[in-house]
Amino acid sequence: MKKIHIPKEEYMVPGNLACAGCGSPIGLRFALKALGEKTVIVIPASCMSIIVGGFPYSAVGVPILHVAFATAACSASGIRASLDMQGDRETTVVAWAGDGGTFDIGIQALSGAAERNDDFIYICSDNEAYMNTGIQRSSATPYLAWTTTTPVGNPKERPKKDIMAIMADHGIPYAATACVAYPEDFIRKLKKAKGIKGTRFIHLLSPCPAGWRIASDEVIRVARLAVETKVFSLYEIQDGEAYTINYQPKGIPVEEYLNTQGRFRHLTGEEMAIIQENVDHQWSRLLKRCEG
């Protein structure tokens, strides 16, 4: 992966309320470095609502609009319309939502805004469950992963929703995946997104130590393994059609990823083999899409 210059400016000040090791503030910190001070952030109900600080404090040096759970995208639309009316074309509007706020309760508003091609960057910070409410499954929770609502014995038997395909099929100008363990890639994608007009979508994988049952100093290593095992791939999609893989993973067996996390501790060898098959299938589907 190409090394790029990471801006020195800091827009996250010390003292946010994230759990130790949480991937989300790492992601937001890099996002703001990439986008700069002329940025406003919309945050629906999620861990990030807490992380950035409660009244009367803020851990972020750009304006933040806290909004209701289902409304990240349409709130961003409203800000954009209002800024346009005031002649402000410079400010970048960013919606920062969790997987629940994106894949589930917010998907209607997101789909509406994407269909209108409203002009903002939507970042889904995906920790693969409703973490703020204490680790309940979302439609981004992986196949067979433990959560408090998918306990061992009553597993999630459906795969993670393919949000990238859903967003790409809206024909939006830009969609990309990213991972907190690959900041250069994330920053490059945000800078690219900033230069594009319309709805831009970034699916950011961000491990949650509490929910994934990993130690707080394991977050980056586990995030990296997600990519290297092809469980989560780094790619981008232009205009809903042109797929590009941005990083060639080593293709380590998924077992090595699954074994790092308590949420997969109950898996049998057979189940891991099914997951490996699914991952291989996903990867070949992605390759096909890259070929067009």
Next chain:
Amino acid sequence: MKRVISGNKAVAYGVMLSRVQVISAYPITPQTTIVEELSRFCAEGKMEAKFIKVESEHSAMASIIASSVTGSRSFTATSSHGLAFMHEMLHWAAGARLPIVLVNVNRAMGPGWNIWTDQADSLSQRDTGWIQLYCEDNQEVLDTIIQAFRIAETVNLPVMVVLDAFFLSHTSEVVEIPHQEEVDGFLPRFEPQLRLNPDDPRAYYGMISPNYYMEFRYKMQRTMEETVEVARSVDEKFGHHFGRTHGLIEPYLCEDADVVMVTSGTVTSTSRVVIEQLREDGLKVGLLKMKMFRPFPMKEIKGVLKGVEKVGVIDRNISFGHGGIFAQEIRSTFCNEDQRPMVFGFVMGLGGRDVTPEAVEEAIRYTLDNPSPKEEVIWIDLKR
């Protein structure tokens, strides 16, 4: 300029003349022609506004909350299920202290589907922190929208302007449409104290602990209390500019009345005619039109109804397990007074059933003839 226009067109003109900058709305009968008209105004360049064609009412309210906090005068319109779908965001708009104006065309709630007038939709939003103003005719609709922005931007609370389905929304009447310059003289540009923008980075509506939350709610209540006087003064100033006022409540023939009927919406017009006829027969009946429902103008109501022996309240709504909502509010207004009227609660006209002059007369005669109500809820024109 005088024109014959429907209530929904009057809404659209009111919004255009108020120089709304961001509109976000989703169609629902009988509000739809408002959305269509405003789309046309924007497309033809008659309005300089952004119209966000959202995919739902929840998103409509969410997006204008965002546009309002970013500093643009913002508007939406809905009805019935659309308003109910917005419920979460109605609390948010009020708690966020945003001067949004919403028009609700009163329509019944399902099931079964019923598109006709009924106050269940707006009255179900009673406790969300919105100012609520009920209109009687199309002139009042247009004027109230212009007033609503001025009230909202003075007190930083959102205003719901309410009109009856079909009886106003789709009925054409003569309406005086003011000139843009006149409206500009009355309603200045929206200049919020705070505005979401990168030059003044602040966090809006973040988590708030028990240590602060209650004070914010106290302030909302205080502001609501002050809103009665603000709205009265806005109406008076409106009168200076345009030569007409509408009042917060409007007493008619109440001075010597033995019985006063309390009404809202278009039922008021029907009742006025009935009362005039009964007066000719020598019956001492008066009328109190309720325009303002939130804040509930208790002092003003007491001023009119204190000393009146019997009050009949006509409710085109019902709170199941209690009764008509206006009747409850009138009763609670007087519960600590030594001198208080006997309150008769009539429920009629639900789901758009016509409130005929005969039905109104039946309610009046019931109130005149009985020393006290025989039932807590008196149903009129009901097939039993």
